[in-house]
Amino acid sequence: MNESLRTCLLTGAGGFVGSRLAARLHGAGCTVCAITRTGESIAGLPYVRVVGSSESQKSVEDALHASRPDVVFHLAAEVIPEHGREDIERLLDGNVRFALHLLEGMRLQGCRAMVNASTGWQHYRGRDYDPVCLYAATKQAAEDLMEYYANACEMRICSLVMLDNYGSGDPRQKLFYWLRKAAGSQDPIAFSAGEQLLDLVHVDDVARAFVVAGQDVLSRQAGGHTRFRVGSSRQLRLRELAARYEQISGRPLNIAWGARAYRVRELMCPPDTPALLPGWEARIEIEQGLREMVEEATALGAERARA
DSSP: TTTOOOOEEEESTTTTTHHHHHHHHHTTTTTEEEEEEEEOOOOOOOEEEEEESSSSSHHHHHHHHHHOOEEEEEEEOOOSSSSSGGHHHHHHHIIIHHHHHHHOOOOOOOOOOEEEEEEGGGGGGGOOOOOSHHHHHHHHHHHHHHHHHHHHHHHHEEEEEOOOEOOOOSSSSHHHHHHHHHHOOOOOOEEEOOOOOEEEHHHHHHHHHHHHHHHHHHHOOEEEEEEEEEOOOEEEEEEHHHHHHHHHTTTTTTTTEEEEOOOOOOOOOOOOOOOOOTTEEEEEHHHHHHHHHHHHHHHHHHHHHHO
């Protein structure tokens, strides 16, 4: 790791990707500080120093003053794929207001380097910008604010467009959670028709991409906002992924294909924009990742059987 990356401030440290990034940074000798949100727990990360919360501009600014980070890694987000009107405030608070508090706090405290977690959902049908949902639109709104701070305040910001990430220890009820439930299930699990293409990147590769981007923003001589994609360029249809998982696990998947409708504006193909992150590539092959997921599912099943 670049020796100048001595201290970082992390948002979203309690999340799946954030916790892996925190572990990688700590393992490389970096002091990891965190801003937490209401209800966020980082109990499993004893080496992370909590320096503040996201509740106000002042609390964020105080956290930046206390940590004096070389780089801010901003991964916290309010992810709501299909919103209702009751979700509007949460989306604004989690994705726009918090980002603005961070950026203004960085300006006031003299911190000039940020790596931001972006999303492929900002690129419906591969367009430069066409949000799949309101969540993606609020992420873009935050990046528009970053554009201002990068240009007007000489900040060095890199946004990483993330696609589908996976790996062991994922608490989210996403794809592999449902594949695990479908393995040997008596009742069929409702899936979509399964024709969407997925670009799966292992969480350890994703964490490494953030470190590469952190080193990049530190090395820049001038302010600016860049965007890069974190993708494997190895795409699989959902049905094909399920078939491979079934083959490796040796257990039939009881899936009712087509029982669930696609989401409105479902992302059927991963975007190929922006360009891939320079100096980084996905190293963990999907077969290796699938075996890891099957081993975890087997261990969980054995643990439930003993309980």
